Amino acid sequence: MSDTDQQLLDAALKGDLATVEKLASQGANINYSDQWGNCAVFSAAWEGNIEALDLYYKLGANITLEGNNLLCNAAYNGQTASVKWFLEKGADPNFTFTNTGENALHYTISKTSEIDQRTEIVRLLVNAGTDVNKKTIKGAETLCFMRDAFLKAETPLHRAAAYGNVAIIKLLIDAGADPSVKDANGDTPISWGSWHLRDSDVLKLLLYGNVARIW
Helix, strand or coil: CCCCHHHHHHHHHHHHHCHHHHHHHCCCCCCEEECCCHHHHHHHHHHHHHEEEEEEHHHCCCCCCCCCHHHHHHHHHCCCCHHHHHHCCCCCCCCCCCCCCHHHHHHHHHCCCCCCHHHHHHHHHHCCCCCCCCCCCCCCCCCCCCCCCCCCCCHHHHHHHCCCCHHHHHHHCCCCCCCCCCCCCCCCHHHHHHHHHHHHCCCHCCCCCCCCCCC
């Protein structure tokens, strides 16, 4: 690591693209990552800065980071433009974290903020072929929630039942998500929706088999 590498990263974190380009032309490493894992392309993806992503890509930025999937992180932060950009650049829509089993849909449906953006991200991922029935790894600790949170072998539909809107749930079901699938505790998506006190417009979509009707 040289001083110019850190200067380039500092400029990237400030959104100073002219300085980033200048330092890169002088030999600074566009792929430099500091001790906390910060790097130029991650910052741009997280913020939805497509101008920066285009520049860093042109300068040779690696968009496939080990252990820090940019597609999933952009989805988690509700950055529709970044998600679209990565898919267009050939990012694997079915990337799965080996230690948690989570894919980009799990990451998208982990927050209730930016719900319109998250709905569009789900649409993009479903159209790209992301597995709507992928289960997480029971007992693994997840970074999608704040503290002391452990996975329950849930699918994206389980999370959508708790945190998503009607449009997200419909997108998943239309793409083949199974409302009867059970997590490690034997709970189905409608169980999650019931525990999270969701309204009947959500619960009606999750009915299956002999579950009592909702009128």
